[in-house]
Each structure stands twice: as C-alpha cells, then as structure tokens.
Amino acid sequence: MQFGKEPQFGVKPEKLTEKFERLQDFIKEISGDLRKENIPVNEKARIDTDKFEGIYRREIIEADKDWVKDLKKQWDRGIVSGSPLAGLLSKEQILRQKTIGETWEILVTAILYKNLKEDFIVVRTSEYDDFRNGVDCLIIDRASGSVVCAFDEVGDISGQRFDSKKEKVLKRNQYNGGADIFYGLSFKERQGTRQLKKGEIKHIPLFYFASSEEDVRKGLEAFSFSKDGQSDDERKIFQGFIDSFKQQTDELKKVPLHPKFKERLDFFEAILKNMVK
Numbered sequence: 001m002q003f004g005k006e007p008q009f010g011v012k013p014e015k016l017t018e019k020f021e022r023l024q025d026f027i028k029e030i031s032g033d034l035r036k037e038n039i040p041v042n043e044k045a046r047i048d049t050d051k052f053e054g055i056y057r058r059e060i061i062e063a064d065k066d067w068v069k070d071l072k073k074q075w076d077r078g079i080v081s082g083s084p085l086a087g088l089l090s091k092e093q094i095l096r097q098k099t100i101g102e103t104w105e106i107l108v109t110a111i112l113y114k115n116l117k118e119d120f121i122v123v124r125t126s127e128y129d130d131f132r133n134g135v136d137c138l139i140i141d142r143a144s145g146s147v148v149c150a151f152d153e154v155g156d157i158s159g160q161r162f163d164s165k166k167e168k169v170l171k172r173n174q175y176n177g178g179a180d181i182f183y184g185l186s187f188k189e190r191q192g193t194r195q196l197k198k199g200e201i202k203h204i205p206l207f208y209f210a211s212s213e214e215d216v217r218k219g220l221e222a223f224s225f226s227k228d229g230q231s232d233d234e235r236k237i238f239q240g241f242i243d244s245f246k247q248q249t250d251e252l253k254k255v256p257l258h259p260k261f262k263e264r265l266d267f268f269e270a271i272l273k274n275m276v277k
Contacts, residue, residue, distance in 0.1 A: 019220045020103055026225050027106055030113055038196060039121060039185065045109060046124040047183050055198045064128045064182075071131055104216045105136050107223065108151075108209055108241070112139070114230060115238045119143070125150070126183040135179045135206065141271070145187025145194060148268040149245075150179050151207040169208050170251070177258030179206040203260040205268060207248050209241060246272055
C-alpha cells in the first residue's frame with residue numbers, strides 16, 4: 001500500500017504500509033470474534049452474502065456478486081459510469097483514492113468495534129450494499145437486536161464533493177426515509193432465545209464520516225491494534241465520531257422524517273447520551 005511519495009507529519013510510507021497490513025490482520029481477528037457469535041461475516045468483517053441462501057434464491061445472490069465483480073473491474077479501468085472521477089483522474093489516481101477510502105472504512109469500523117463491542121455489534125456491509133446502496137457499516141444494538149444506524153465514509157472534508165455527499169445523505173434521510181440494505185442483519189426473540197434475522201432492512205438513519213488523506217494517515221498511526229486498549233489519540237478519534245453523530249442527529253431533527261426512521265433516530269439519540277461525553 002502506498003499513501004504518497006512524501007511522508008506526512010514524520011511518518012514514513014513504509015511504516016504506514018506495515019500498519020495497514022496489521023490493520024487488515026486486526027480486522028481478521030474481529031471477523032473471527034463475530035463469527036463466534038454466529039454473525040455471518042467474511043475475513044474483512046463484511047456481511048457474507050453466501051450465508052443468505054434460503055433467504056434469497058442462489059441465482060439472485062450470484063447475480064449480485066457478478067454485479068459487484070463487474071463494477072470493480074470498471075473501477076480498475078477508471079471508467080465507472082456516472083462517477084465524478086471518470087474522465088477527471090488517471091487510473092493510478094483513482095486506485096489511490098480507492099486505497100485511501102478502503103483504509104478509512106476499515107479504520108472506522110475497527111475503532112467503533114473496540115469502543116462499542118460490549119453494547120453493539122459493528123459490521124461492514126456486503127460489497128453489494130456498499131456499492132449499490134451507499135452504506136459501508138451497520139451498528140446493531142445488542143439489547144434490542146435492532147439496527148440503530150448505518151454510515152458512509154466520505155473521502156473529503158471540504159469542497160464540492162464533500163458538499164455534494166453531505167447534501168445527498170441529508171436528502172436520503174429526509175426524503176427517502178434513510179438507507180435501505182438488501183443483505184441486512186438483526187435479531188429477534190423467539191421462544192425465549194435471541195435468533196439472527198437476515199434480510200432487507202429499510203429506513204436506517206444514515207450518517208457520514210468525512211476524512212482527508214492526512215486524517216487517514218494520522219488515524220492509522222494512532223491505532224493501537226489492541227482489542228481492549230487504545231491510545232489517547234485513538235480515543236480522540238472516537239470522540240470525534242460521537243460528536244459527528246450528535247451534530248448530524250441535531251440537523252435531522254429539524255426536518256420532517258419517516259416514522260420508522262424517526263423511531264430509530266430517537267432510539268439512537270438516547271444511546272448517544274450515554275456514550276463518551
């Protein structure tokens with residue numbers, strides 16, 4: 001993995017490459033822990049679409065997987081239809097953006113997992129829902145078994161692309177009733193036991209986390225790779241996530257919302273009050 005030709009804030013590219021490899025190993029550990037809880041994820045902590053056979057027909061699952069493969073090939077060629085990057089950046093630049101974006105997505109998942117794992121299940125969505133529905137990660141409340149929110153990482157902290165993403169997320173929440181995912185997970189009580197429920201979930205509050213390339217570098221440098229401990233800088237990053245959640249929640253409360261969406265949002269807002277102050 002190569003973040004850039006020149007190191008930022010004294011961190012050598014080789015060290016960042018090593019840390020990214022360790023981050024991937026850390027995600028594999030998280031995935032193993034989730035699978036021990038019978039959460040159907042692959043080694044990247046992504047929801048495994050193959051585990052939805054019986055919920056959906058095999059041909060539907062295979063068609064979705066083929067769609068993802070084809071889209072990734074188009075990304076590699078830098079010709080994704082409708083992408084703001086198409087025709088503006090070289091293939092090398094596009095792949096660089098992908099690498100930074102993937103790192104940020106994994107890093108956010110890892111930090112949220114470490115801080116929330118006692119009360120929540122944090123999983124990455126399937127690649128299908130990531131690409132098709134613009135949802136990168138889900139947070140599921142352990143107590144109720146319900147999905148409380150989803151989020152989408154943003155590779156800019158200012159400028160036209162950031163403003164466009166922010167406006168798009170707001171409109172999805174206000175006018176579409178939030179995010180929908182096809183390969184969703186939740187839990188329900190049946191005969192006194194909690195059982196995994198797989199399938200489509202609608203009206204999920206969608207949040208965004210913005211980052212610059214420097215933010216990704218600093219986050220990777222701060223990450224401690226311990227499931228039970230973290231550095232002060234890492235803790236500050238998590239606090240930044242919570243602050244962002246709260247700010248976006250306050251903004252959403254100013255506009256009319258779908259009833260189910262509002263129910264999830266109100267529940268999540270109550271949870272936020274008990275998180276890091």
